[in-house]
Amino acid sequence: MTTSHALGWGKVILLGEHAVVYGFPALAAALDRGVSAQALPTPAGGRLRLDVPAWELATTASDEHPTGRALAAIADELGIGRPALTFVAEAQVPPGAGLGSSAALAVAVTRALMAHYNRRPDVAALTAAAGAGEIVHHGKPSGIDVAIAIAGGFGVYRKSTGLRAMTAPPLRLLVAPGETQAIGGSGATEMPRELMRSTAKMVQHVAEVTHGDPDDPRLRELGGLTDAGARALLARDFAELGAAMNRAHTVLGDLGVSTQRLDNMCSLARGAGAHGAKLTGAGGGGAVIALAPPDREAAVLAAWKAAGLAGFAADVGR
Numbered sequence: 001m002t003t004s005h006a007l008g009w010g011k012v013i014l015l016g017e018h019a020v021v022y023g024f025p026a027l028a029a030a031l032d033r034g035v036s037a038q039a040l041p042t043p044a045g046g047r048l049r050l051d052v053p054a055w056e057l058a059t060t061a062s063d064e065h066p067t068g069r070a071l072a073a074i075a076d077e078l079g080i081g082r083p084a085l086t087f088v089a090e091a092q093v094p095p096g097a098g099l100g101s102s103a104a105l106a107v108a109v110t111r112a113l114m115a116h117y118n119r120r121p122d123v124a125a126l127t128a129a130a131g132a133g134e135i136v137h138h139g140k141p142s143g144i145d146v147a148i149a150i151a152g153g154f155g156v157y158r159k160s161t162g163l164r165a166m167t168a169p170p171l172r173l174l175v176a177p178g179e180t181q182a183i184g185g186s187g188a189t190e191m192p193r194e195l196m197r198s199t200a201k202m203v204q205h206v207a208e209v210t211h212g213d214p215d216d217p218r219l220r221e222l223g224g225l226t227d228a229g230a231r232a233l234l235a236r237d238f239a240e241l242g243a244a245m246n247r248a249h250t251v252l253g254d255l256g257v258s259t260q261r262l263d264n265m266c267s268l269a270r271g272a273g274a275h276g277a278k279l280t281g282a283g284g285g286g287a288v289i290a291l292a293p294p295d296r297e298a299a300v301l302a303a304w305k306a307a308g309l310a311g312f313a314a315d316v317g318r
Contacts, residue, residue: 140200
């Protein structure tokens with residue numbers, strides 16, 4: 001057995017969230033930050049444990065806390081029982097913000113466990129174990145968060161074929177974690193608070209408004225925007241990519257997953273000169289991403305800061 005240290009990347013979805021659940025493609029990129037985890041033997045024995053100080057989180061595999069149950073699911077998938085191990089995780093992404101935090105943690109913990117037991121870093125086993133943890137958190141996740149957390153870089157993801165890596169230079173994005181608010185100008189006028197910041201519940205919300213029909217024109221349009229955005233990314237046509245992002249945000253709002261705050265964050269970014277801005281992730285809170293010319297990045301971040309939002313710049317797709 002060895003002491004181990006492992007990483008799972010955070011992520012942004014550039015285009016295609018929610019449509020990906022119905023078999024359409026989604027364009028995703030790894031953030032330049034994520035979650036790292038170290039597996040250490042617990043000196044006095046004890047329960048399989050996880051500590052994430054940045055999230056003020058401490059739980060065990062026997063707790064009813066969702067992350068504790070996810071830890072148990074990972075251990076069960078790997079068939080290791082409940083060893084006397086403590087995971088100490090360093091998180092550089094906020095939880096519940098649409099940036100793939102739970103998948104990054106699941107991948108980091110799984111990698112640390114596999115290294116601790118000197119297991120070959122098999123991608124299929126890593127995906128299955130981290131995916132078991134994600135099921136606890138999100139019910140029926142598409143799998144895109146785990147795929148990017150493992151692979152990094154850019155990729156187009158489909159449920160039927162998994163992640164297809166794309167070779168492209170890193171992309172500079174501006175990211176602003178949001179807050180949960182009632183929906184205003186995008187779709188429904190109010191969202192029950194229990195839906196907010198829950199991927200599983202947001203996916204269910206979309207299933208209800210589309211009647212689970214993959215031929216819903218909004219889902220098809222989101223899939224088409226992914227194809228257009230992927231072409232624009234490869235061509236470095238940032239104005240076209242930004243336009244696809246703007247339209248995707250409008251469609252996601254029509255599906256009822258945006259909020260007044262997210263809409264305002266996007267409007268601020270566009271008003272400050274961004275090519276495009278949209279929510280990223282399941283919606284109902286979470287984060288906004290913006291693509292801006294280099295000479296407008298500071299203006300976008302300043303506009304967000306004036307509105308009380310702590311945005312940051314990230315090189316995604318590394």
